[in-house]
Amino acid sequence: MIIPTPRLRRPALKLMLRYPLVAGTLAALLAVIVLLLSGQPVVAQVSASIYALAVAAYLAVGMARRLMGGQWGIDILAVTAIVSTVLVGEFIASMIIVLMMAGGTALEDYAAGRAKKELTSLLERVPQTAHRERGGSSAAGTDTGGTGTAGPSAAGTDTAGTANTAGSTDGQHEDVAATDVGIGDILLVRPGEVVPLDGILLSDSGTFDESSLTGESLPVERAAGEPLMSGSLNGEAAVRMQVTARMEDSQYSRIVALVKEASESKAPMVRLADRYAIPFTALAYTLGAAGWIISGDPARFAEVLVVATPCPLLIAAPVAFLGGMSRAARSGVIVKYAGVLEQLSRIKTAAFDKTGTLTYGRPALVGVRTSGAFTEDEVLGLAASAEQYSSHVLAASVMDAARTRGLVFEPATEATEFATHGVRARFDGRDVVVGKPNFVAESAAGVVEAELASGELAIYVGVAGKFAGALVMSDPIRGEARRTLAELRELGVTQTVMLTGDALATAEHIAAEAGLTDVRAECLPPDKVEAVRSLPLRPVMMVGDGVNDAPVLAVADVGIAMGARGSTAAGESADVVIILDDLSKAATAVRIGQRTVRVALQSIWIGIALSVALMVAAAAGYVPAIAGALSQELVDLATILNALRALSAGKDTAGTGAGRKGAGRKGAGRKGAGRKGSGARGAGVGGPGLPAAGRATGAVAGSRLPRSAEQS
Known part of the structure; x- marks a missing residue:
């Protein structure tokens, strides 16, 4: 009988391959224990010492590279602790230090990897093909059709003119790559399709959802000769258009390029614990040296460094941030990177798109x-x-x-x-x-x-x-909008700004109703980017949902995308994705960020306080190396248990009610709500x-x- 391989082995194998240092250290420690139980202490010591020194050398190389790059970390203390314990013969203690180091690094990596979901590609919404009319020319656009019947044969068109136009070209179109379409080509855009390139409308009329581009919820009607933007969604009537810009010069492509540029310019986060590296390291070396000088025993130096290994610093922050991200996920908020929670905890300015964010996005x-x-x-x-x-x-x-x-x-x-x-x-x-x-x-x-x-x-x-x-x-304001802004003010956000493509009168009306402190109206995507960059109170949080918000979400200190009905580009550009159609989750994210950082700092200080107490005792000769390593594990346990409090809401509420759910398609639109056809x-x-x-x-x-x- 063939016994199938348990599926549980596959995830375990993946974890071992992903964290080889953890797996190797566990295997080496097990081998050392087996050698000791077999009565071969010398072989066990040599094996453990060689492995520990090899790991120390590996860590030292990475530490040297970071030092040359101007980054000071706490790895230097761990490397010194490993080397010193090997030199004084405390090889078991050195293996425990290596295991704690490897486990802390793996836990930090796992914390970031768990939150970063594989979202769809940024370019998913970019049209890849176009229906080009064979032998088409601008003259073809003069056909107005005449009276007719719009029925199933017209593919759901609501004008006979459009129906006749579409019907007369059946079998006369070829599907080509959007990048192969040239200026002047005639394209057919079927109902519900995305306009592939910028152009002008040739059909008598058409209705388009430009919500993913401009931020206005109301549909836009176009008449023959009016411009069409790539990325807008055609309504229920097939239309013909003439291309006026190639793929790389079209509106959507420019937005995608701006997103990429903004994303690449964002600086990476620095580990929270590294801020305490220099003073903690200096204190450990000072106490170790004092114990060695006073006692005359070099083992004292090693014993102090064993209990001074920075595992509380390495583990406390990642565990707290992992707990915070898990807490956020349960609340319907996906945080992509652990460092984003730290930024959220310090937010001073919150900027919002109007349509689909502050409003429901549907008339x-x-x-x-x-x-x-x-x-x-x-x-x-x-x-x-x-x-x-x-x-x-x-x-x-x-x-x-x-x-x-x-x-x-x-x-x-x-x-x-x-x-x-x-x-x-x-x-x-x-x-x-x-x-x-x-x-x-x-x-x-x-x-x-x-x-x-x-x-x-x-x-x-x-x-x-x-x-x-x-x-x-x-397009009414969300029921939870005013409550969300009030909660953000309670959390220390002092400035709230609306960035919208709408006309000023419409924007000011919504801003007054929501309680915003500043309004920037009639903004195109580049205008929003410059507005966020110029805001004086940092960090800045931007909340949006459309493709037009993608560049500003990427350039903000923290970008939050309304992902329930928001665009792919917005979700990709953002640091945080709200998977529920609930604006109050933006305040929830800030609240969770503040609690997470508070718990992480508490855990770090608990670890530092206990480690300092053990260092003082070790310097006085009361804590041998192995006992110190085991004591350090107790310190780690206390630190981890405290850090896990980030999983709970504590005394803080996790946000207000969901409010009314959005009941329709997301909104957006064109600058100037009073423009012709916008109604x-x-x-x-x-x-x-x-x-x-x-x-x-x-x-x-x-x-x-x-x-x-x-x-x-």
């Missing part, structure tokens, strides 16, 4: 403005019933709001969507029109544009030829509604099934 209904005898539920219910036949990105928000109120959608006898303008549907003989004010005004009398606050847009509703009211939408079919963003981009006359109409039918 939500904030009010229903009624007209005449119509009630709020009636206006919302009819609007949602019509929107179920629309492919527009705001339709889902309207339908969600109706479901929240328990409203039932009515089936339409007929429904037609007019691209970029709105939708018209008939219910029990009544025509319902939903969309932009000019579009609704063509079918309903008395349309009055709503007064909007910063960051709001309006969707207008007409019923049976009369203006029924308007639905006011906004999609609404009246605009940030003030009174902008005029609709043309009237409904000549708009391309498409009959659609309700969303419930399409999804089924």
Whole structure:
């Protein structure tokens, strides 16, 4: 019978290969013990001494390299302790010192490796292929299609013009590498695909999610001839575009390059314990020399150094930081490197992106403005019933709001969507029109544009030829935002800053609501980087979620990515990833960092205090070398037990409640929330509604099934 190899052996083998010094020292110590039990003490001493001196030589080489690089560590004390114990014949003590050194180094490495998760590649989101039109030219972009039916054959397009354009080129496209696309090439971007390169739109219109690039939650509508940015996500209509920049010069590629540059410029962390290396080493040598001089016995020097081995310093900080990282992981916060916790403990400035970070990143209904005898539920219910036949990105928000109120959608006898303008549907003989004010005004009398606050847009509703009211939408601030900022202030964060691509009015409105101390609006990714670099109170923590936040997350002292719905680039650039859609976890990370460092310092000082007491006793001749090595193990045990307190929350709370969960796609967008089209079919963003981009006359109409039918 074949006995399968236990799976447990594989992890053990991996650990042995990863930490060969620990495995070798354990094997050597076991061999020495076997030799002693076999009655061969001389062979045991020679073997142990050779092994210990070899390890000391290895450590000395690394120590010399660090000294030449200007880094002073505590390894010099361990090397001296190993050599001195070998010279005075305390070979067992030398082996124990080697084991403690190897174990401490391995534990520190394991602590960092456990927290650093293998995230997806930074370039994962970069488009690799493009659908190039054979023989395409800019003239091809003049096709406007005409009236038609948008159905399954149109691949989910919401305009017949786009449907005809896409259909006429079926079988006339070739998939090529994005790097092979040249300026002037015509590309097809299918529904839900990422725009591969910068260009201009050739189709009549298109809706794009630029959230991963610019930080504005509201969808952006583009008309023919308007620019498209690589990295933006196409909506539900296939579109054609003409390339204006090669891959290396496109927007997304520039952001990726900026992330790499910022990442490479970040200085590495120095071990916390090394700060105590020089005074502790000097004290150990002084006490050892004093014991040797006073007693005249060189063994006293070795005995002092045995109990002075820096294992409490080597082990205390890594164990505490490992505990802190484990504690953070249980709270939904992944800290990539142990040193990040030390930076978190000293944060003085916290900077935040707006959309998807301080806000939920999805437009939500904030009010229903009624007209005449119509009630709020009636206006919302009819609007949602019509929107179920629309492919527009705001339709889902309207339908969600109706479901929240328990409203039932009515089936339409007929429904037609007019691209970029709105939708018209008939219910029990009544025509319902939903969309932009000019579009609704063509079918309903008395349309009055709503007064909007910063960051709001309006969707207008007409019923049976009369203006029924308007639905006011906004990307609301997170429920936990104000609480999170208050908690950060309690933790010693004195400055809070918003960095956003939004218009100033919108940014100031959210900042006032959240309680931020500073606002930097209309920022592109390079502007955010310079803003963080110029902040005077350090260290600076930056919290963001989009690709546009990736460069600033990389350049900040601590970058925190909202990873639940955030972008790949943001997660890769950040030092901390929040895996829950909860902003309060940023304060949790700071709180855990402070507790972790506090516990680590307590453990270090406990180890130093006990070691100093043992050194004094050893200098006086009360602690032999082997007894000192074993006593040092007790010191290590006390240090480790105290350091493990970092696993618990202690008297500190681990953060506030999760707050409301984000219920939709992450947000983002374009600088200037009031720009044309940023309100999609609404009246605009940030003030009174902008005029609709043309009237409904000549708009391309498409009959659609309700969303419930399409999804089924």
